[in-house]
Amino acid sequence: MSSSPNRPSRLFCFSWQNFWIATGIFACAVVLCMLLGMADSTDGFASPIFVLAVLLISRFTDGYLFGLIASVLGVIGVNFIFTYPYWAFNFKITGYPLTFLTLLMVSVITSTLTTQAKQQEQLRVENEKEKMRANLLRSVSHDIRTPLTSIMGATSTILENPGLSQEDQRELLEDARDEAQWLIRVVENLLSITRINDTQTAQIAKEPEVAEEVLSEAVRKFRKRFPQIRVTVEAPDTLLFVPMDPILIEQVLSNLMENAVIHGGTTSQVRVSVQKESSFARFSIWNDGQEIPAKDLPALFDGTIKHNEITPGDGKRNMGLGLSVCMAIVGAHGGTMEAKNLDMGVEFTFRLPLSEEELHEHP
Incomplete structure (x- = not known):
C-alpha cells in the first residue's frame, strides 16, 4: 500500500x-x-x-x-x-x-x-530473481549444513578422545579440511552470483585477456587440489585475446573441472581446451566419468538438480549450484553454455564472443 x-x-x-x-x-x-x-x-x-x-x-x-x-x-x-x-x-x-x-x-x-x-x-x-534466491537458499542450506556437521563431528571426536592415534587424528583433520574447502567454494559461488545480480543494470567490466593464461591458472589450481587426476591442455598456436572478467571465467573453469571429478564418479582424466570458433572463443572441458542422464540435461544449469538425483550415495554435493553459477557468469559475458554426453565421457562447452579487433587480426 x-x-x-x-x-x-x-x-x-x-x-x-x-x-x-x-x-x-x-x-x-x-x-x-x-x-x-x-x-x-x-x-x-x-x-x-x-x-x-x-x-x-x-x-x-x-x-x-x-x-x-x-x-x-x-x-x-x-x-x-x-x-x-x-x-x-x-x-x-x-x-x-x-x-x-x-x-x-x-x-x-x-x-x-x-x-x-x-x-x-x-x-x-x-520473479526470476526471487526464484533464483529461493534456489540458492535451498542449495546453501543443503550444501552448508552437511559439511559443517562433518567438521563439528571430526573436531569434537579429536577433542573428546585425546587417546586417538596420530593416524586417526590426521584422517579426521583431512576430512575437516576437505569439508572446509568445499564450503569455501560454495561461498565463492554465492559471491559471484551476488556480484552478477548487483551489476545486472551495467555491463561486467571486460578486458581483453589471453585465454590460455586464464585456462592455465585454473588448471594449476585444479592440479593442486586433485593431483591424482590426469589433466591435458589444448590451446591454439597463436595467442587468443578474449574480452572477459578473468576471475569470473577462471571460476567457471574451476567449477566445471571440479564438477567433473566430484560428480563424474569414475573420472580419471580431464581435458581442457580453448580455440577460436567463428566469432567466439570456445572453451571445452571433457572428462571420462559417468554420463549425465538425458532427462537431467535440459535442467542442468538452473540450480535445481541435486547430486543425489544423479548418482546415489552422496547427497551432500549440490551439482546444480555450481553449474547455475557458471551459466550466470557466461550469460553475463554474452556467451552460451551447453553440456552433452559423448561416446566416452561428458563434455561441457561454453562460448564467449570475441572483440572486433581480434576478429580482424585473426580472421
Whole structure:
C-alpha cells in the first residue's frame, strides 16, 4: 500500500534520458515536415508525421509525461508552422479538434500500453530473481549444513578422545579440511552470483585477456587440489585475446573441472581446451566419468538438480549450484553454455564472443 502514492510521480517523472529521446524524435519530425514542405506545396502531411512522432516518443520514454507534451507540441506545430497561414495560429481549421484528440489519445494509449508492458517485464524479472534466491537458499542450506556437521563431528571426536592415534587424528583433520574447502567454494559461488545480480543494470567490466593464461591458472589450481587426476591442455598456436572478467571465467573453469571429478564418479582424466570458433572463443572441458542422464540435461544449469538425483550415495554435493553459477557468469559475458554426453565421457562447452579487433587480426 505504501507504494501507491508514488505511482503517479513515477508515471509523470522527468529524466534527462527521456528528455533527449523525446527531443531527438520530435526534432526529426520537424525536420522531415520542413523537407516535405519544401518539396510539396500542399498541406496535410504534417499530421500523420506528428502522430508517428507521438507514438514513438510514448513508446521509448517512461510514463506519460513526454508523450503528453509531444501531443500538445505536435498540435501546436501542425497548426502554427505547417498549416496555412504559416507561422500563425488558425483555430478555424476543419478537423482541428479531431487532430488534437487523435494525438492525445495516441499518446495516452501508447504510454499506457508501454508502461504496463514495462511493469510486467519488471515483475517478471523480480520473479526470476526471487526464484533464483529461493534456489540458492535451498542449495546453501543443503550444501552448508552437511559439511559443517562433518567438521563439528571430526573436531569434537579429536577433542573428546585425546587417546586417538596420530593416524586417526590426521584422517579426521583431512576430512575437516576437505569439508572446509568445499564450503569455501560454495561461498565463492554465492559471491559471484551476488556480484552478477548487483551489476545486472551495467555491463561486467571486460578486458581483453589471453585465454590460455586464464585456462592455465585454473588448471594449476585444479592440479593442486586433485593431483591424482590426469589433466591435458589444448590451446591454439597463436595467442587468443578474449574480452572477459578473468576471475569470473577462471571460476567457471574451476567449477566445471571440479564438477567433473566430484560428480563424474569414475573420472580419471580431464581435458581442457580453448580455440577460436567463428566469432567466439570456445572453451571445452571433457572428462571420462559417468554420463549425465538425458532427462537431467535440459535442467542442468538452473540450480535445481541435486547430486543425489544423479548418482546415489552422496547427497551432500549440490551439482546444480555450481553449474547455475557458471551459466550466470557466461550469460553475463554474452556467451552460451551447453553440456552433452559423448561416446566416452561428458563434455561441457561454453562460448564467449570475441572483440572486433581480434576478429580482424585473426580472421
